[in-house]
Amino acid sequence: xxxxxxxxxxxxxxxxxxxxxxxxxxxxxxxxxxxxxxxxxxxxxxxxxxxxxxxxxxxxxxxxxxxxxxxxxxxxxxxxxxxxxxxxxxxxxxxxxxxxxxxxxxxxxxxxxxxxxxxxxxxxxxxxxxxxxxxxxxxxxxxxxxxxxxxxxxxxxxxxxxxxxxxxxxxxxxxxxxxxxxxxxxxxxxxxxxxxxxxxxxxxxxxxxxxxxxxxxxxxxxxxxxxxxxxxxxxxxxxxxxxxxxxxxxxxxx
Amino acid sequence: xxxxxxxxxxxxxxxxxxxxxxxxxxxxxxxxxxxxxxxxxxxxxxxxxxxxxxxxxxxxxxxxxxxxxxxxxxxxxxxxxxxxxxxxxxxxxxxxxxxxxxxxxxxxxxxxxxxxxxxxxxxxxxxxxxxxxxxxxxxxxxxxxxxxxxxxxxxxxxxxxxxxxxxxxxxxxxxxxxxxxxxxxxxxxxxxxxxxxxxxxxxxxxxxxxxxxxxxxxxxxxxxxxxxxxxxxxxxxxxxxxxxxxxxxxxx
Numbered sequence: 477x478x479x480x481x482x483x484x485x486x487x488x489x490x491x492x493x494x495x496x497x498x499x500x501x502x503x504x505x506x507x508x509x510x511x512x513x514x515x516x517x518x519x520x521x522x523x524x525x526x527x528x529x530x531x532x533x534x535x536x537x538x539x540x541x542x543x544x545x546x547x548x549x550x551x552x553x554x555x556x557x558x559x560x561x562x563x564x565x566x567x568x569x570x571x572x573x574x575x576x577x578x579x580x581x582x583x584x585x586x587x588x589x590x591x592x593x594x595x596x597x598x599x600x601x602x603x604x605x606x607x608x609x610x611x612x613x614x615x616x617x618x619x620x621x622x623x624x625x626x627x628x629x630x631x632x633x634x635x636x637x638x639x640x641x642x643x644x645x646x647x648x649x650x651x652x653x654x655x656x657x658x659x660x661x662x663x664x665x666x667x668x669x670x671x672x673x674x675x676x677x678x679x680x681x682x683x684x685x686x687x688x689x690x691x692x693x694x695x696x697x698x699x700x701x702x703x704x705x706x707x708x709x710x711x712x713x714x715x716x717x718x719x720x721x722x723x724x725x726x727x728x729x730x
Numbered sequence: 731x732x733x734x735x736x737x738x739x740x741x742x743x744x745x746x747x748x749x750x751x752x753x754x755x756x757x758x759x760x761x762x763x764x765x766x767x768x769x770x771x772x773x774x775x776x777x778x779x780x781x782x783x784x785x786x787x788x789x790x791x792x793x794x795x796x797x798x799x800x801x802x803x804x805x806x807x808x809x810x811x812x813x814x815x816x817x818x819x820x821x822x823x824x825x826x827x828x829x830x831x832x833x834x835x836x837x838x839x840x841x842x843x844x845x846x847x848x849x850x851x852x853x854x855x856x857x858x859x860x861x862x863x864x865x866x867x868x869x870x871x872x873x874x875x876x877x878x879x880x881x882x883x884x885x886x887x888x889x890x891x892x893x894x895x896x897x898x899x900x901x902x903x904x905x906x907x908x909x910x911x912x913x914x915x916x917x918x919x920x921x922x923x924x925x926x927x928x929x930x931x932x933x934x935x936x937x938x939x940x941x942x943x944x945x946x947x948x949x950x951x952x953x954x955x956x957x958x959x960x961x962x963x964x965x966x967x968x969x970x971x972x973x974x975x976x977x978x979x980x981x982x
Contacts (some may be wrong), residue, residue, distance in 0.1 A: 558881070570878060581895060
C-alpha cells in the first residue's frame with residue numbers, strides 16, 4: 477500500500493513542558509519529537525518521575541505543551557476526543573454506573589444497536605454475566621477489562637495506555653497483557669503505551685522508545701522484530717530487555 | 731435477631747436511666763417533676779383528644795415545607811457553585827458568614843417580615859437547612875476525582891449526559907449527607923420557632939403545657955416525642971444512603 481505520503485497517526489513536534497514549583501521552573505519535557513505510524517504499537521519506557529504521565533496527558537489533549545504541537549492524522553490536537561481513549565493505572569470506570577452503563581457511556585443515544593454493541597464488548601473482554609454489577613463488586617482485573625471494553629466499544633483509532641496494568645499483581649498483569657494482544661489481533665488499533673515495566677514493553681510493542689531522566693528526551697529507540705506470540709524468556713527478547721535496561725542505567729550483573 | 735443483639739445494651743441503659751429518674755422523683759417527693767408513669771399518662775391523654783397528632787402534623791408540615799424549599803434552592807445553587815469558579819468565589823464568602831448565624835437569631839427578623847405564623851417558621855427552617863446543603867453539594871462537586879472528569883471529557887459526551895451520569899451521581903453521596911444535616915437542623919429549629927412565634931406544633935405544645943399550669947408531664951412527653959421523630963427522620967435519610975447508586979461511596 478502506498479501510504480508513504482499519509483501523515484503519521486500521531487506526531488509530536490518539539491514538545492516542551494515546564495511547571496512552576498516553589499518559584500522555580502521545573503522543565504519536565506524538553507524538545508520531544510517522535511511519530512507513531514497507523515496501527516503501530518509503540519511503548520515508551522522511562523525511569524519513574526521522568527514525566528511520562530505529563531507526556532501522556534499532553535498527547536491525549538488534557539494538557540497543552542508550552543511549545544511544540546501534537547498532530548493526530550496530520551491535524552493539531554488541542555482537546556481530548558473519542559478518536560483516542562486513555563486508560564490509566566488508577567482506572568476511571570465510573571463507580572456509580574453498572575458495567576453495562578459504563579460501556580454505554582461513550583456511545584451517543586443515536587448509535588444504532590448500542591445495547592448490542594455494549595453486550596458484544598462485555599463478552600469480548602470476558603465480562604458476560606457481570607453487566608449489571610457495580611464496579612465495587614468486581615476484582616481489579618475485571619475492572620481493567622471493563623475499562624478496556626468501555627474504550628474499545630466507541631471504536632477509537634488510538635488507545636493511550638498509561639501504566640495500564642501496574643496496579644495489578646504480576647500474574648494478573650501478564651494475563652491482561654495476553655488479553656490485550658488477543659483483542660488487538662481481532663481489531664487493530666494504534667497503541668501508545670507508557671510503562672516502567674521493560675518486560676511488558678518487550679512483550680507487547682512493535683517499537684520501544686526509551687526516555688531519559690527529567691527533562692524527558694528520547695534517549696534510544698528499539699524495533700521489536702519478534703513475531704507474536706512472544707516468549708519473553710526467549711534469548712532474543714532477553715537480549716533486547718538487557719539492552720533497554722542498560723539504556724535506563726540498570727545493569728543486570730551489577 | 732441481629733438488630734436485637736446490637737441494641738440490647740442501649741435498651742438496658744435507657745431502662746436504667748428511666749429507673750433512676752423514677753426513683754429520684756419518688757425519693758425527692760417532687761410535686762412538679764413527673765414520674766415516667768405520669769408522662770405516659772399525659773401522652774395518652776393528648777393522643778386521645780387528638781391534639782398530639784395535630785401538633786405533630788403541624789411541626790412536620792412546617793419542616794416539610796421549609797426543608798423542601800431549601801432542597802429546591804440549595805442543590806441547583808450548589809451545582810452551580812461547584813462547576814462555575816466565578817460563582818464559587820462570589821457566593822462562598824457570603825454563605826460562610828451567613829452559615830454560622832444560629833437560625834434562632836433570625837427569629838425577630840422572621841417575625842418582622844412574615845408575622846407570627848407558619849410563614850415565619852417555614853422561613854426559619856429554610857434558613858437553617860439551606861446552608862449545609864449548599865455547602866455539601868458544592869463540596870460534592872469539587873471533590874469529584876479528576877480521573878473521572880477526564881474520562882468523561884475523553885468520551886465527548888453531551889452536556890446532559892455529563893451532568894446526569896457524572897456530576898450528579900458523583901456528588902450524590904455528599905448531597906445526601908447535606909440533606910441529613912439539613913433535616914436534622916430543620917427539626918431542631920422548628921421546635922424553637924414554635925415556642926416563640928406560633929400556636930401549634932410540638933414546640934408550642936411544650937411551652938403551652940408549662941404556661942398552662944406547670945404540666946411538666948406534657949413537657950417531658952413532648953421532648954421524648956421530638957426525639958423519637960427526629961430519629962425517624964434521620965432513619966429516612968439513612969435509607970437514601972443505602973440506595974444502589976450511592977453504595978459505591980460506602981462499599982469497601
